[in-house]
Amino acid sequence: MDSIKVVGGAELNGIIPISGAKNAALPLMIASLLTDETLTLSNVPRLRDVAQLTQILQNHGVDYSVNGKRNGQDELEGQTVHLTAREIVDTTAPYELVSKMRASFWVVGPLLARCREARVSLPGGCAIGTRPVDFFIDGLAALGADIEIEAGYVVVKAPNGLKGAQVVFPKVSVGATHTIMMAATLASGETEIVNAACEPEVVDLANCLKAMGAEIEGAGTPTIRIQGKPRLHGAHHAVVADRIETGTYAMAVAMTGGNVLLQGARGDLLESALHTLRQAGAEITEEANGLRVRRNGNGIQAVDITTEPFPGFPTDLQAQFMALMTKAEGRSCITETIFENRFMHVQELARLGAQIHIEGRSAFVDGVGTLRGAPVMATDLRASVSLVIAGLAAEGETSVSRVYHLDRGFERLEDKLTRCGAQIERISG
Ligand SMILES: CC(=O)N[C@H]1[C@@H](OP(=O)(O)OP(=O)(O)OC[C@H]2O[C@@H](n3ccc(=O)[nH]c3=O)[C@H](O)[C@@H]2O)O[C@H](CO)[C@@H](O)[C@@H]1O
Numbered sequence: 001m002d003s004i005k006v007v008g009g010a011e012l013n014g015i016i017p018i019s020g021a022k023n024a025a026l027p028l029m030i031a032s033l034l035t036d037e038t039l040t041l042s043n044v045p046r047l048r049d050v051a052q053l054t055q056i057l058q059n060h061g062v063d064y065s066v067n068g069k070r071n072g073q074d075e076l077e078g079q080t081v082h083l084t085a086r087e088i089v090d091t092t093a094p095y096e097l098v099s100k101m102r103a104s105f106w107v108v109g110p111l112l113a114r115c116r117e118a119r120v121s122l123p124g125g126c127a128i129g130t131r132p133v134d135f136f137i138d139g140l141a142a143l144g145a146d147i148e149i150e151a152g153y154v155v156v157k158a159p160n161g162l163k164g165a166q167v168v169f170p171k172v173s174v175g176a177t178h179t180i181m182m183a184a185t186l187a188s189g190e191t192e193i194v195n196a197a198c199e200p201e202v203v204d205l206a207n208c209l210k211a212m213g214a215e216i217e218g219a220g221t222p223t224i225r226i227q228g229k230p231r232l233h234g235a236h237h238a239v240v241a242d243r244i245e246t247g248t249y250a251m252a253v254a255m256t257g258g259n260v261l262l263q264g265a266r267g268d269l270l271e272s273a274l275h276t277l278r279q280a281g282a283e284i285t286e287e288a289n290g291l292r293v294r295r296n297g298n299g300i301q302a303v304d305i306t307t308e309p310f311p312g313f314p315t316d317l318q319a320q321f322m323a324l325m326t327k328a329e330g331r332s333c334i335t336e337t338i339f340e341n342r343f344m345h346v347q348e349l350a351r352l353g354a355q356i357h358i359e360g361r362s363a364f365v366d367g368v369g370t371l372r373g374a375p376v377m378a379t380d381l382r383a384s385v386s387l388v389i390a391g392l393a394a395e396g397e398t399s400v401s402r403v404y405h406l407d408r409g410f411e412r413l414e415d416k417l418t419r420c421g422a423q424i425e426r427i428s429g
């Protein structure tokens, strides 16, 4: 299995292009199931999760093609993909495919809305909590679906089609919001989603659905209203910039020092995280073509954070922020409120010399002067990249194994960091 070798100590200086967001690209690709016309998506990142979802969609009958530019720039740019679900040939999403990635479960909404039935395996995904699907089941039932769980599969049927209704989520869920919003676009009448997720990826999906002919109001607020339509049509949509990749590299620069332009980044998508980074001592400025992050000389201050749904501090940046806090001056308290098991990076950061102890939902990080490189391993995507960030500032060599986690969500990670002066390489093995 491949690993990533990082030799710490170098500052980061230069330009890092920000890719299209994984967490937007995935639901956008799934939206192609809602129409028999072609959905064209540009700025799609080249990631393992995108390849995995492509396989799942192809299994349903989606025709998939890519036409990136065939010149030297191509490898640096997001790809443009065309997805055409002229006919759904199979309404089953099998365990072998769905168990690898949480978001693949979301096909249940479009398949049910378009074909009036679906059989979708219970999902997998990052091991960060139990991650049930009760909100999806209750939401689809509210739209009139009959639902049974059979041998690990969610079997949904709506022989007379879905009917618009009020769907109230007990807790904010990004995936359940995506799924019910997509299903409701083809239901009869109005659907109101109450306590909807406000994440930028929900807004991006809503914008694409609107371009496909859906009528949606309120995306980005806790109440979304959808007027169902008999059919949607093809469209062209560009995937929004990845706010988690943006925050990750901003934290890497805060960690190592230096001066990097995060090209194409949108500050309005991660104000809470940027505010926290400024409090910690990073200088962040908006420029015409992105965000510039600098830290020159000054130390990093300890800051407390609590993860929250958007616009709060994102759980997907918690591990990276913890890595930064391992070298801060003072004690930081990091509280995780979204997932009950998202501190798996703590014991690995400890291998590098970090001082962290956990009390319930909070981790207390006492900054240390020096981290020292070591072999480490992570069990999920953001935890893995937090170890890379720590390795960039550690003395000596850090080797991060289970690189396939990083490949799920970070496009050309080693290349982007190397171009800014980091000593980082992939070791095949
Ligand atoms: C591919 C993608 O976009 N993944 C993101 C998405 O995951 P995902 O959509 O899976 O996360 P949710 O927003 O659904 O999860 C939020 C919380 O709701 C709970 N819950 C959710 C559904 C349900 O039916 N029942 C239930 O109890 C979850 O266990 C969790 O505690 O949002 C998370 C929260 O911002 C991010 O960390 C993930 O990166």
Ligand SMILES: C=C(OP(=O)(O)O)C(=O)O
Pocket (backbone or CB within 6 Å): 023, 101, 102, 103, 124, 125, 126, 128, 316, 381, 382, 409
């Ligand atoms: C948790 C994540 O992904 P997933 O929901 O696909 O497990 C993530 O992107 O950090």
